[in-house]
Amino acid sequence: MGSVTSSLIYLLATLSLAHADASYGPHPQPEPRSIRRAQDGKGPLGGRAVANVVNASGEGGEGKVLWYPLKQEALNETVVRRRRRLVKEVVSEGSLGKRQSRWTWKHMDDFRGYLYTMEVEVGDPPQAVRLTPDTGSWETWVNPKCESAASVPLCEMNGFYQPANSKLATTNNEPFAFGYGSGFATGMYYVDRIYFRDEDVGITQKFGVALDSGYAVSGILGLGYGSAYNINYNNIVDSLVSHSIINGPIYSVALAPIGAGTSEIVFGGVNLARYSGYLKPVPVWPPVDEQPENWVHFWVNLTSVTITAPSGKLLPIYAAGRNTKPINALVDTGVTYSYLPPAVVDALAVAFGAYREVNEWKVDCAVRDMAGTVNFGFGDDLVVHVPYSDFFLWLQDNTCTLGAQKREEEDDSMLGDTFLRGAYVVYDQMTNNLWMADYKDCGSQVAEVGRTPGDPGKCQGLDDAA
Structure with missing residues (x-):
């Protein structure tokens, strides 16, 4: 299949295909432990476990x-x-x-x-x-x-x-x-x-x-x-x-802004307080039965990239069309940066005044504090807006880098943590869709999904004022 610069790091797991069954013969039974799914208890790091399911x-x-x-x-x-x-x-x-x-x-x-x-x-x-x-x-x-x-x-x-x-x-x-x-x-x-x-x-x-x-x-x-x-x-x-x-x-994934909020995974559910409106489906593409055998991933088609400047002006960077095919990208928590075609990264670099230094695109750290967004479009009616503060990485040497880097191969595009911090994403193997919306943080209200195919689309997120 992650992502940190570090985010979900490194470990490029290859596969071993000659695995035996998960049970290697007689297996000792565990001592009884209570099975509970807390609704208002404390989670492993002291946060609320599951509230208002x-x-x-x-x-x-x-x-x-x-x-x-x-x-x-x-x-x-x-x-x-x-x-x-x-x-x-x-x-x-x-x-x-x-x-x-x-x-x-x-x-x-x-x-x-x-x-x-x-x-x-x-x-x-x-x-x-x-x-x-x-x-x-x-x-x-x-x-x-x-x-x-x-x-x-x-x-x-x-x-x-x-x-x-x-x-x-x-x-x-x-x-x-x-x-x-x-x-x-x-x-x-x-x-x-x-x-x-x-x-x-x-x-x-x-x-x-x-x-x-x-x-x-x-x-x-x-x-x-x-x-x-x-x-x-x-x-x-x-x-x-x-x-x-x-x-x-x-399961759903929410990566909170850097240094703020609680990042989380909800297995079998969504957190209604982490997005607003309705989640919209983005098909896994190519379809899973058309991907290489034993190498099936969460690929999707990215159809546009734009910038919303602090002034509110919309700056076009890339758009799929008659002569420009969509960018097929892996949506991967295990990758820190987002890897895009060279022409797209060059256009972003020009727009933000970035300069190349030791295999990274450096930018003025003051840009991170501005009220703009980098926008990723999927089809006709879904755009994910990533705030500058989540798209640009602040490094420990007090420099900042562009959240997108150039891919090395045509089939090597990835949407990593610099995209995911602005998105709420549900990874749905039942319908082979990624359900997406803009990330919000209005508290916590977890909803169960997975009883019927497509039910993430029935879950309306909470309004910002809720």
């Missing part, structure tokens, strides 16, 4: 929904950011001489910025670890090697899982290898319980336990298309459905 029809009651906060951290040093590019490579020669291939991510650059993580507990007794939620990956793994991490202190803060200390852990010694340019993670697959802290909601899950890695400062929580598309076992989202914790493979 309703379903898409407006009926009240405790729904199948799991609200989870994300921790936003500024990185105080240069670390490594991952950028994605599709590469097909030969893995081995089969017994009949048939070449076996896999799809993988390649490349890596320097980056600085912000990291988003969520805390889960693994094993019994539970061991706390922080993982980077990544909509561009579908597999989960833990235990980066901190000695070779891009930021040793940050890596050490994210916890460590010891399979030997869990009475539920099982393995058949199946290896995994995730590659990402000059970085990597290798280890063994395990099955154990993963608990979502303070929710006491547990799932039996297959995941990787790294024995060696390079650059990564956290493991990842893969939220991309799973068992029906890319791998032959249930990933995290699949397991939440199969354990009846949520109704269907659907």
Whole structure:
């Protein structure tokens, strides 16, 4: 499939396609733990867990929904950011001489910025670890090697899982290898319980336990298309459905403005107080059955880019038309910047007076405080407006960068965190749509979705005054 400059970092998970079933034989049963979905309790980081749960029809009651906060951290040093590019490579020669291939991510650059993580507990007794939620990956793994991490202190803060200390852990010694340019993670697959802290909601899950890695400062929580598309076992989202914790493979993401608000994921629901109006569907394109086998992602067609200046003047940057095709872009929480065609980035750079320095487009930091927006259009009736303050990255050396960088390949466009901080996005594998609206923050009111296909479109967001 993430994204920080850091945001959801790096870990370019490739795939291993020869996975065994998630159950490796007789599996110890966990001791009973109460299953509750708090409505007014405290979440794992001290925030409200789930407030005022309703379903898409407006009926009240405790729904199948799991609200989870994300921790936003500024990185105080240069670390490594991952950028994605599709590469097909030969893995081995089969017994009949048939070449076996896999799809993988390649490349890596320097980056600085912000990291988003969520805390889960693994094993019994539970061991706390922080993982980077990544909509561009579908597999989960833990235990980066901190000695070779891009930021040793940050890596050490994210916890460590010891399979030997869990009475539920099982393995058949199946290896995994995730590659990402000059970085990597290798280890063994395990099955154990993963608990979502303070929710006491547990799932039996297959995941990787790294024995060696390079650059990564956290493991990842893969939220991309799973068992029906890319791998032959249930990933995290699949397991939440199969354990009846949520109704269907659907979740929403809100990345709060830098240094303000609470970033969150709502599995099986939407937060009505994080957007206004109605969510509008953006189809996954190409359709999932037309994407490369075992490499299905949340691609969408971007049809326009404009700027709303502080004066209110609208400045055109890019528009699809008769002679200009849409930009097919991956909407990825695991990428800090947004990667767009060179002509689009050049036009943005001219509009903002940006200058090139060490592979980054630098801008005057005063621009971040202005009341303008960078606007992303999808089709005829949806435009997401990203405030300057969320589109431009402020770095620790008191410089600022343009939130868009040039893609390296034609199929390498991505809408990362510099887009997502201005959007509310529902990742819907039931209808293969991304439902979007402008991000707002009016509090918290979580609604259950996933009972019927398309029900995110029935959820009206709260007005700003609500």
